[in-house]
Amino acid sequence: xxxxMPRPDTSPRSQPRAAAAPQPWSQRAVFAAAVVAVGALGAxxxxxxxxxxxxxxxxxxxxxxxxxxxxxxxxxTRVALPTLGGLAAGIxxxxxxxxxxxxxxxxxxxxxxxxxxxxxxxxLWKSAASFLAIVTGGSLGREGSIVQFGAGVGAAVGRxxxxxxxxxxxxxxxxxxxxxxxxxNTPIAAVLFVVEVVLGVATLGVVLPVxxxxxxxxxLTRVALGGGPIYGARDFALTxxxxxxxxxxxxxxxxxxxxxxxxxxxQGERLFQRLxxxxxxxxxxxxxxxxxxxxxxxxxxxxxxxxxxxxxDARFAAGMLALLLLGKGLxxxxxxxxxxxGGVFTPTLFLGAALGGLVGRAALALPMVxxxxxxxxxxxxxxxxxxxxxxxxxxxxxxxxxxxxxxxYAIVLPLLLATAVATWVARLLRPGSVYTDxxxxxxxAWEGSVAERLARAVRARDIMDLDPPTVxxxxxxxxxxxxxxxxxxxxxxxxxxxxxxAIDLNAARxxxxxxxxxxxxxxxxxxxxxATAVPVAxxxxxxxxxNEKLWGVDFGEIPVRDPADPARVAGVVTxxxxxxAFDRELLQRDLLLTRVVWSEGGxxxxxxxxxxxxxxxxxxxxxxxLLGTRVQVGSLRASDRVTVVAVRQAAGGDPxxxxxxxxxxxxxxxxxxxxxxMARINALRGEA
Numbered sequence: 001x002x003x004x005m006p007r008p009d010t011s012p013r014s015q016p017r018a019a020a021a022p023q024p025w026s027q028r029a030v031f032a033a034a035v036v037a038v039g040a041l042g043a044x045x046x047x048x049x050x051x052x053x054x055x056x057x058x059x060x061x062x063x064x065x066x067x068x069x070x071x072x073x074x075x076x077t078r079v080a081l082p083t084l085g086g087l088a089a090g091i092x093x094x095x096x097x098x099x100x101x102x103x104x105x106x107x108x109x110x111x112x113x114x115x116x117x118x119x120x121x122x123x124l125w126k127s128a129a130s131f132l133a134i135v136t137g138g139s140l141g142r143e144g145s146i147v148q149f150g151a152g153v154g155a156a157v158g159r160x161x162x163x164x165x166x167x168x169x170x171x172x173x174x175x176x177x178x179x180x181x182x183x184x185n186t187p188i189a190a191v192l193f194v195v196e197v198v199l200g201v202a203t204l205g206v207v208l209p210v211x212x213x214x215x216x217x218x219x220l221t222r223v224a225l226g227g228g229p230i231y232g233a234r235d236f237a238l239t240x241x242x243x244x245x246x247x248x249x250x251x252x253x254x255x256x257x258x259x260x261x262x263x264x265x266x267q268g269e270r271l272f273q274r275l276x277x278x279x280x281x282x283x284x285x286x287x288x289x290x291x292x293x294x295x296x297x298x299x300x301x302x303x304x305x306x307x308x309x310x311x312x313d314a315r316f317a318a319g320m321l322a323l324l325l326l327g328k329g330l331x332x333x334x335x336x337x338x339x340x341x342g343g344v345f346t347p348t349l350f351l352g353a354a355l356g357g358l359v360g361r362a363a364l365a366l367p368m369v370x371x372x373x374x375x376x377x378x379x380x381x382x383x384x385x386x387x388x389x390x391x392x393x394x395x396x397x398x399x400x401x402x403x404x405x406x407x408x409y410a411i412v413l414p415l416l417l418a419t420a421v422a423t424w425v426a427r428l429l430r431p432g433s434v435y436t437d438x439x440x441x442x443x444x445a446w447e448g449s450v451a452e453r454l455a456r457a458v459r460a461r462d463i464m465d466l467d468p469p470t471v472x473x474x475x476x477x478x479x480x481x482x483x484x485x486x487x488x489x490x491x492x493x494x495x496x497x498x499x500x501x502a503i504d505l506n507a508a509r510x511x512x513x514x515x516x517x518x519x520x521x522x523x524x525x526x527x528x529x530x531a532t533a534v535p536v537a538x539x540x541x542x543x544x545x546x547n548e549k550l551w552g553v554d555f556g557e558i559p560v561r562d563p564a565d566p567a568r569v570a571g572v573v574t575x576x577x578x579x580x581a582f583d584r585e586l587l588q589r590d591l592l593l594t595r596v597v598w599s600e601g602g603x604x605x606x607x608x609x610x611x612x613x614x615x616x617x618x619x620x621x622x623x624x625x626l627l628g629t630r631v632q633v634g635s636l637r638a639s640d641r642v643t644v645v646a647v648r649q650a651a652g653g654d655p656x657x658x659x660x661x662x663x664x665x666x667x668x669x670x671x672x673x674x675x676x677x678m679a680r681i682n683a684l685r686g687e688a
Contacts, residue, residue, distance in 0.1 A: 286338020356383020
């Protein structure tokens with residue numbers, strides 16, 4: 001068994017926040033350098049991905065204008081190309097599925113709750129699958145892979161450097177913002193995406209690094225690919241205050257369309273999953289759906305970048321906009337539902353532009369109401385922001401995004417109005433956003449404050465003590481009393497089918513007092529006749545559920561039912577364990593418990609362990625005096641009162657944590673996992 005080392009979701013905190021010492025300059029410098037590195041790596045991947053798509057479109061279609069290229073293709077090629085791309089993406093996704101998956105939902109979980117796994121190899125595999133689907137005309141956005149790779153590289157850098165949990169999660173947020181900024185050339189919107197969508201709250205400890213990462217990523221992307229708004233500079237104006245009523249209606253329409261679109265995506269995913277077909281076959285079927293629609297509407301292919309340009313240039317009539325709204329929605333459902341990885345952000349912008357264009361043309365047709373100078377294309381821009389707000393529940397980010405995409409500040413009032421209304425209506429119709437729906441499908445609650453999310457992320461299975469004393473209901477009362485008399489617990493649990501009851505020390509005391517007074521218990525008396533009802537927890541109960549069940553319970557523990565066998569007690573949750581989990585997760589301290597992860601049977605497993613008072617688990621760089629020597633666990637324990645549990649050595653490929661006895665001579669870049677008093681650990685850290 002090898003203890004897993006600090007990663008965004010599991011690493012031990014360095015010390016109690018209430019008594020946190022200032023970080024040494026060396027740690028601050030390492031973290032600052034890591035922020036710049038993550039921003040640069042996120043930008044490098046975005047540049048490579050975008051250039052790769054350009055080259056791929058040119059090679060397959062004869063140009064990087066997907067819409068124009070598909071319009072030139074014969075209908076057979078229009079059908080075949082997305083089908084083959086979906087098949088190829090399905091094959092690569094099937095390979096990637098053997099490794100831990102990833103998604104924006106897991107990015108949210110990794111940054112805020114601290115439980116998401118973001119292995120870089122899985123990000124690369126699924127980015128390859130996304131590339132294959134997009135380059136062949138799949139209705140997907142490139143931003144998904146770029147954002148998720150940025151988050152993955154942030155997690156990888158945090159692990160590589162052995163940073164604290166706070167810094168590791170911050171780097172995941174930095175990578176997320178860097179990827180978003182590089183994908184759209186919108187640094188401010190990228191920061192707001194992290195704040196509104198990922199974090200849900202602004203904390204300077206995360207926001208400032210995200211700003212730096214976004215600046216680095218945007219600067220590098222502009223140097224490599226050019227600057228300026230990606231949809232070209234626009235100059236639409238609100239010609240009459242009466243038009244605000246039309247933008248209000250647009251916000252309502254977007255607020256209705258957003259939940260409908262998310263519902264269709266979910267239905268499409270469930271429909272494809274019900275098909276008795278392998279993942280590659282489902283991918284091919286989804287691509288076939290896009291190809292068939294492309295025979296009549298080539299505009300539905302790709303992420304919609306070129307079609308949005310045409311909508312903003314007023315090159316589509318109202319009837320065509322309505323067809324594109326329906327066709328693009330169905331094409332995106334077909335691509336996403338079939339399992340092809342990719343983003344839905346840019347397709348959402350497409351749908352919003354089409355919806356806004358329709359509302360703008362309706363306003364233009366009513367000059368007596370809205371005036372004769374209505375510019376429908378301005379409504380298309382507002383529609384992009386409104387539908388984005390309706391699907392992400394992030395109105396400020398959506399406003400700033402469209403402003404940065406177009407450079408048009410004149411529509412700021414309609415933007416604010418429409419996005420606010422769209423978000424309000426969408427939340428009434430569907431509480432979840434496009435990203436939180438993904439979390440709910442995996443059983444992760446996302447409502448409430450960050451503290452509530454953290455509390456809901458810890459379940460009874462994480463903190464329960466195993467193998468509590470149990471007896472069957474028909475057992476003699478003496479067998480139950482023997483358990484309590486041995487001092488192995490304060491309760492013995494009595495099992496009667498699926499019913500779980502308990503005999504506690506109070507009941508036992510009465511029986512013992514009676515026996516001492518010469519009143520022998522009835523020979524026929526059983527454990528079931530003495531046991532009383534107790535609240536029973538389930539393994540998936542959260543800290544909130546457990547707190548309510550423990551509130552009025554004497555002796556401070558409740559049984560946890562085994563989900564595989566309702567007639568068995570899987571463990572008990574004590575009030576002490578509950579307080580420790582609250583201290584660990586909400587207060588971000590290790591005063592009472594530390595969370596430990598280990599590898600067993602090819603899977604990561606976790607538990608909460610109680611350390612001796614004043615002790616901590618830390619990942620540190622080796623002290624300078626130990627460089628060039630092998631770890632001598634006994635000597636270090638004797639001289640420094642610190643125990644080395646594992647060693648991670650940077651040399652020799654992907655570093656893993658090993659038994660200290662198996663490690664070679666220590667070098668710079670290696671890490672030690674140590675347990676000891678915080679002051680002594682800090683003294684060792686200062687020698688590095």
